[in-house]
Amino acid sequence: MANVIFRSSPLTKPGPEPRLKTPGPVLSLSTCYPAPCRFNFHFGFAFAFALAFPFALALAFALCAGLLLLPSQARAEVQNGAPTYAQHPEALAFVAQLAEREQLSAAQSAKLLETLGQAHFLKRVPPLMLPAPSGTAKNWALYRSRFIEPKRIQAGVKFWRQNQATLNRAQARYGVPPEIVVGILGVETLYGEQMGRFRVLDALATLAFDFPAEHPRAAERQAYFQKELAQFLLHQMPAQRLGSYAGATGLPQFMPSSIVQWAVDFDGDGRLDLDDVKKPADAIGSVAHYFQAFGWKAGQPTHWAVQIDKDRWQQPENEDKATLLAPDILPSFSAEQMASHGVNVKRPQTSDPKDRLALVELQNGSDEPSYVVGTENFYVITRYNWSSYYAMAVIELGEAVAKAKLKKAP
Numbered sequence: 001m002a003n004v005i006f007r008s009s010p011l012t013k014p015g016p017e018p019r020l021k022t023p024g025p026v027l028s029l030s031t032c033y034p035a036p037c038r039f040n041f042h043f044g045f046a047f048a049f050a051l052a053f054p055f056a057l058a059l060a061f062a063l064c065a066g067l068l069l070l071p072s073q074a075r076a077e078v079q080n081g082a083p084t085y086a087q088h089p090e091a092l093a094f095v096a097q098l099a100e101r102e103q104l105s106a107a108q109s110a111k112l113l114e115t116l117g118q119a120h121f122l123k124r125v126p127p128l129m130l131p132a133p134s135g136t137a138k139n140w141a142l143y144r145s146r147f148i149e150p151k152r153i154q155a156g157v158k159f160w161r162q163n164q165a166t167l168n169r170a171q172a173r174y175g176v177p178p179e180i181v182v183g184i185l186g187v188e189t190l191y192g193e194q195m196g197r198f199r200v201l202d203a204l205a206t207l208a209f210d211f212p213a214e215h216p217r218a219a220e221r222q223a224y225f226q227k228e229l230a231q232f233l234l235h236q237m238p239a240q241r242l243g244s245y246a247g248a249t250g251l252p253q254f255m256p257s258s259i260v261q262w263a264v265d266f267d268g269d270g271r272l273d274l275d276d277v278k279k280p281a282d283a284i285g286s287v288a289h290y291f292q293a294f295g296w297k298a299g300q301p302t303h304w305a306v307q308i309d310k311d312r313w314q315q316p317e318n319e320d321k322a323t324l325l326a327p328d329i330l331p332s333f334s335a336e337q338m339a340s341h342g343v344n345v346k347r348p349q350t351s352d353p354k355d356r357l358a359l360v361e362l363q364n365g366s367d368e369p370s371y372v373v374g375t376e377n378f379y380v381i382t383r384y385n386w387s388s389y390y391a392m393a394v395i396e397l398g399e400a401v402a403k404a405k406l407k408k409a410p
């Protein structure tokens with residue numbers, strides 16, 4: 001059994017260099033293909049052998065040619081040089097801990113190990129986790145243009161029309177309006193067109209054991225991905241399942257723990273299907289259920305426009321903006337308190353004075369930032385993806401689709 005040494009990237013945390021085992025078909029190839037010294041050894045040996053027995057030379061070539069005709073997938077793995085986590089010390093310790101915590105039988109932990117042993121390190125993934133360099137200006141206008149675009153709006157109109165009854169049923173059951181579900185599925189996957197090409201198992205294992213150490217919250221994030229990997233393994237999700245580089249999967253791009261906790265069989269066919277573009281009912285129901293679980297208030301708008309007293313804000317040592325932005329997007333202020341800090345919230349007189357609000361600042365590069373005031377429902381959308389830019393894109397795409405749908409009669 002040949003082990004290949006896992007080339008620890010500079011992103012991995014220091015420690016003993018893990019040794020990873022390549023799986024079956026790759027083992028056969030590794031003696032001939034990726035290690036030049038071994039190839040030379042075998043070739044030299046075959047050549048010497050051939051001096052005495054000419055047939056052996058033909059045999060040696062036939063052997064190598066035969067190995068190169070192995071299934072393309074196996075060949076691709078060797079060429080990628082992607083080792084697996086089958087004998088990675090941290091992965092083995094992880095399964096042992098999981099087995100103890102969950103009181104798994106020997107057969108169950110063997111099954112977990114077998115699945116995790118199929119996970120490949122994805123070199124491309126850890127760098128994608130690193131935040132933008134500090135000083136990089138956020139740009140709402142640019143971010144918005146990626147999602148509020150004609151192609152996505154048209155696809156949204158089509159999706160809404162095709163699934164009108166299901167979207168209405170989700171609203172009746174969970175209180176979440178169609179435009180929010182349509183906004184989420186459009187931003188996440190363009191209604192199933194872009195669900196990700198990474199194996200979720202590979203992505204999660206890579207982030208669970210090789211999370212970039214230079215990330216400001218590396219330990220916390222790595223622990224998060226270990227929890228997600230545990231859910232993936234414990235619930236025996238298929239090793240071949242595809243998703244994003246962060247392990248999110250299906251039309252709604254749910255992480256494994258979200259699938260376990262919030263996904264619903266909304267068409268009642270006895271299966272949980274988040275991947276079938278032609279049958280998106282489970283995805284629709286699951287998104288609406290997720291928002292209900294995080295406190296969605298039926299009928300509450302997501303945000304209000306604002307008018308800001310800029311003269312007041314620009315006075316020296318004025319701290320209104322800093323005060324209002326301090327709790328970030330957690331709704332913490334009444335409309336009255338907002339007004340006392342120079343922010344006039346444009347909402348109807350009939351609005352509940354007890355509503356908590358958050359000032360949301362959307363930076364526009366070197367241009368003036370945009371501001372809105374988010375309600376508790378705005379905050380709920382950020383539980384899907386912790387970004388006010390994301391939430392605003394979801395809301396605005398939903399609004400744009402609703403508008404286009406009204407305009408364009410079927």
Ligand SMILES: [Ca+2]
Pocket residue numbers: 264265266267268269270271272273282
């Ligand atoms: Ca179903």
